Amino acid sequence: MKTRWMVGGIILAAVTGAAWGQSSGGLDLSSLDKLEAKAKEVNNVTLDENLLKLASGFLNDKDKDQQAAKTLINGIKGVYVRNFEFASKDQYSMADVEPVRQQIRSRGWSRIVESREKNDDGTIKEIDEVYLNTGAGGGLAVISAEPKELSVVYIDGVLKVEDLQKLHGLGVPNINIQTDGKDHDSKDKK
Amino acid sequence: MNEFEDRLREALQRREPPEGFAERVIARVPQRRATVWTMHWRSVAAIAAVLVVTFSAGLFEWHRQVERAERAEAANRQLMYALRLMATKIERVQNRLEKSSAVMNVDREDIKGTL
Numbered sequence: 001m002k003t004r005w006m007v008g009g010i011i012l013a014a015v016t017g018a019a020w021g022q023s024s025g026g027l028d029l030s031s032l033d034k035l036e037a038k039a040k041e042v043n044n045v046t047l048d049e050n051l052l053k054l055a056s057g058f059l060n061d062k063d064k065d066q067q068a069a070k071t072l073i074n075g076i077k078g079v080y081v082r083n084f085e086f087a088s089k090d091q092y093s094m095a096d097v098e099p100v101r102q103q104i105r106s107r108g109w110s111r112i113v114e115s116r117e118k119n120d121d122g123t124i125k126e127i128d129e130v131y132l133n134t135g136a137g138g139g140l141a142v143i144s145a146e147p148k149e150l151s152v153v154y155i156d157g158v159l160k161v162e163d164l165q166k167l168h169g170l171g172v173p174n175i176n177i178q179t180d181g182k183d184h185d186s187k188d189k190k
Numbered sequence: 191m192n193e194f195e196d197r198l199r200e201a202l203q204r205r206e207p208p209e210g211f212a213e214r215v216i217a218r219v220p221q222r223r224a225t226v227w228t229m230h231w232r233s234v235a236a237i238a239a240v241l242v243v244t245f246s247a248g249l250f251e252w253h254r255q256v257e258r259a260e261r262a263e264a265a266n267r268q269l270m271y272a273l274r275l276m277a278t279k280i281e282r283v284q285n286r287l288e289k290s291s292a293v294m295n296v297d298r299e300d301i302k303g304t305l
Contacts, residue, residue: 043275045268054258055265066266069273081272115286128283144279153276 026156027141031099032082035150038091045081052076075138076157082150089147094124097145100152101129104141109133 036042047055052073059066073079086092104111113130126146133139138158144151 043271045272047265047268047272051261051265052269054262055269058259058262058266059269065270069269072273073269079269079272081268081275083275113280113283113287115283117286128279128286130280130283140276142276142279144282151275151279153272153279155272155276 026078026080026139027100027103027154029080029082029100029152029154032084032096032150032152035084035092035096038086039084040087041085043081043083045079047079049077052079072159076155076159077137078154078156080152080154080156082152084150086148086150091148092150094127094145097143097150097152100141101143104131107133108135109139109141 056070056073059070061067061070084092109131110133111129111131113128115126115128116124117126119125124145127143128145129141129143131139131141131143138156140153140155140159142151142153
């Protein structure tokens with residue numbers, strides 16, 4: 001339970017004052033397009049600033065989730081998702097995800113949370129990463145690579161802590177900011 | 191007085207119209223009717239044109255609004271999907287870390303100044 005609070009705290013703390021993502025163009029996720037042919041289900045979301053404004057005008061204030069989303073997207077310039085579900089394992093490799101990770105690393109984003117699970121042969125079985133751009137433009141990227149599912153979520157823009165906490169209604173557990181000065185994050189598990 | 195009566199009688203006496211007078215009058219009557227009819231149809235056509243233009247503009251605007259609403263609804267669905275997916279993945283990594291009793295090792299410099 002403590003870990004949960006810590007991870008939430010780290011994410012929120014890092015988002016505070018935040019600033020993520022290269023505002024100029026954001027991440028190029030086109031390297032993942034080739035996986036569409038192999039996936040049994042593909043969910044792509046590409047929402048630029050104009051579409052976000054359009055969407056926000058139609059969000060229902062009476063619905064808690066949508067109300068949270070409305071507040072959350074203030075200051076966001078884009079939301080991009082690439083989600084692939086595969087019928088069987090080994091339909092993609094970490095090499096397919098590497099171009100995206102490389103872009104993130106080359107821009108100096110901070111990997112604030114990482115969780116890995118390895119196969120017996122030492123290759124990566126599953127990996128979950130959360131990156132933040134602490135630069136001026138802001139940005140958040142979540143990469144989740146599971147045996148039969150690959151998801152990349154990229155949010156271009158600045159989120160506020162209090163708004164992110166409202167994600168509680170969307171499934172994120174209630175989270176608290178850690179201010180005890182101790183460092184946190186994940187490690188590999190085998 | 192007799193002279194006056196004579197002139198009056200002469201003026202009021204029946205006279206035959208000039209030859210072809212009746213035909214000319216009759217010929218003119220339908221001609222005038224046609225002009226009125228033409229003017230009437232011009233007005234009707236103009237009103238119809240205005241109505242068609244107004245209706246078309248209204249229809250176009252309505253289509254535009256419907257299209258906009260559909261785009262907004264689609265964007266809305268995509269946004270909620272994206273936020274839910276993000277929330278799910280963050281929750282997943284939290285649960286995994288919790289289960290694995292992971293050691294946290296974030297670089298404090300990364301979040302310096304944010305606490």
